Amino acid sequence: MKLLAATLYALRIPFVESFSHSAGERRWSDSVVVRVRDDVATEGYGEGTPRPYVTGETVETMLDHLAKELWPRVVDREVPSADDLEAFAAFLPETHLAGAIAPHASRAALELAVLDCALRRTMRPLAALLPPRRNRVTYSGVITAGPVARAVKHARQMRAIGLHDIKVKVGFEDDVARVAAVREALGPEASLRLDANGAWRFDRAGEVLNAVAHLGIAAVEQPLPRGSVEELARLRQATPVPIMVDESLVTRADAEALIAARAADFFNVRISKCGGLAGSLAASLAALHAGLGVQVGSQVGETAILSAAGRHLAAALPAVAFVEGSFGTLLLAEDVSVESVRFGHRGGAPILTGPGLGIRVVEERLRRRAVAVRELTAEG
Template sequence: MGPPHAAAAARARAARGLHRHALPGRFRAQGRAEAQGLHAALHARVPATQGGPRATARRLPPSEPAAAGGPRSDHRQRAHARALRAHRLATAAGHDPGLQPRDHVRSAAGPGGGGVGLRARRRPGEGRVTPRGCRPVVASIEVLPLRIPFRYAFEHHLAARREARPQLVRLRLSDGSVGYGEALPRPYLTGETEASARAALEGPLAALILGREVAGLSGARALIESAAARAAREREPAAFCGVELALLDAAGRSEGRPVTDVLGGARRAELSYPAAVAGFMPASALRIFLREARRRGARLVKLKVGRADDLERVALARAVLGYDIDLVVDANGAWTAREAIARLRALERFGLTAAEQPVARDDVAGLARVRREAATPIMADESLSTLADARRLIAHGACDLWNLRVGKCGGLLATRALALLAQEHGIGCVLGVLVGETGILGAAGRQLAACHGAFRWLEHEGAALKRGDPVELPPVTAGRAARPLGPGLGFTLDEARLAALADQPLRVSA
């Protein structure tokens, strides 16, 4: 003869069977009463679970009659009672208090198959495992504004900066995977401010992806394209970039695949970074910068122009660099079309490789005029951040080159689309950087450069400018750097540095 609780379980199952066979009402009532009494007796003797203290179930007091009907059906009432009982057992045994009663299910875990198992529906952003067979969903988004000081001021016609204010985006999936993106809004590039970018990240962009399924990198790409079609990639490309990178990074880490798998596949493991960029600085400092650039093996130098001493500064650059290193001037929209034509004609004797953004951002007709009347090839930068901008530049025949930057063009997928469009129309492309960007945007740029071989040159700002970066990447040495290897964007995050640089984060949960 089996143990007493096994016999009691058999009698309880027999009593429950009365209800399943729909016997007359008096027998159903008798069966309910017997079943509840037997359940109370059975669970008063539930043995201790392995690894935890003995859990004692609540008995029905003598004064509490068995339920004889009510708003719930009998089977729903019994299911609810089982769930509540499982919750009490789990709490007494010290299980995760974050689990809800509906998260507990019966299993064959205990002696005689009558134990209580737990199936967790984890709260958003707490890094818990998605049940097998279920796809992870976007559980939470956090915006972490950073303040990264510079070692020296970086100046051009449109801005003078002594620090960078990137906004990191931390995105968690329900399977525990975490991805990071970066939004670095610049009003003169995309019209976005720090406040508007944060509002977009907190509101409409978060609403588009929170709670949505992410079936690996391909699912992340589909979700990104859906969000882009419905919302803000054209209006808020910097903010959209932050969400896109975080989503791709999280999906790649969840699946164990690099983001290059959705960018056409990596074609090279090592990248060449020949370019150095010089902002406005005194002549003595510029001379030192140029000598150091030549010593490090730079093959191209970009020099900011747009001031009265442009001729002297370009002459100094050629005197230090010689003519075997390419020289690009960048006016950041400082001139009118007429001024640009005159200035560039005066500088032509120094053998310029290109002139970047000679006129204001919105003066596409003026840009086209400069291209027609000046001999130096013209590159668009501030005039180009979206697909609509690109089509307008093509329609006007406004430039020979595009300066693409992941942070201003709406993310990796949009930047790649612009690069392919440029290739289709015979326009050269440069992959640039935003001054003060962290290694998150840097890693994204490297992954794109590894997949798209048509960039004329790659730019980087070097490690000397910023006084801290929470992201670690393979260093640029002698103008060469490795592509980050590993899932997602491939970078390594230093949590201590991140905490030191971050302000109070904003958390948006599903």
């Protein structure tokens, strides 16, 4: 199997309602979808979500990196048969991007597209490489930033549809009151987590966490900015609330340093952030092996492509503490697949069994929602 052509789509799909947190506000999806085509015209789709504050990538650097660094090194080369995720991912070169932590959104998009194509060529599902250990995945609700009254309204809605795992964005003046109000609206049974997106300094983190710990907090995500693992380890000792790392965990070196410093209780593994399925699986297994819990996270505004990949990973891990994503048209004005990936009542969603990633992407929707389209061939 050889790859002969690729198309890059820079998407801008409006959100039904804007989503905000302490590091910014989003009103539309700005992911990049990659379609690859092989020598017998099989197609595969992948997606990456460039975030300047996560991996250091932007839509522009991602298009450029895919076109100039990654694609020229895979086009017209023999793709290994897709029966081992690790060997398959090794087919993609390790690349670097000046000024970025790692070009992981680019790598994830291409990895997923090539994997989807290779599996579809032989009509096999991704489960052939990542056998599921559970037949349903249960998703969390995520409460966006904004006025406390709106957070409470969202908490009540989530309680009404039976979501058990809820995360609320923090990192504001009113954090303690916000968390108390959300806990009150959710009731005592729900599992509640916080995500500060790196907004706190050490003292503020300790102050808020010690003030809300009695409300029953399952974990706090990224309380401090990406930086010193020793400082994070000190915070972990200073608060009873379990620590989850997100922005601090991008590369394999990050994972190793965090584990060695005993700086976290949970890893938030996200496929775009961690450079694809192979990288995400490796980070997850490293965490589980070290006795940490794993959350399979998502990127706000991702389409069904990344949601499908996340579903497979969450179904396949030996243990998974929390799962996020698969919001589909709860967030996007339109999603890109024939099948809906949106979670249902109580946050449940079935595993995907179709060929490749298990969804059929509607190319016409990509074209209609794209603000830029680039065609790549063997000639470049």
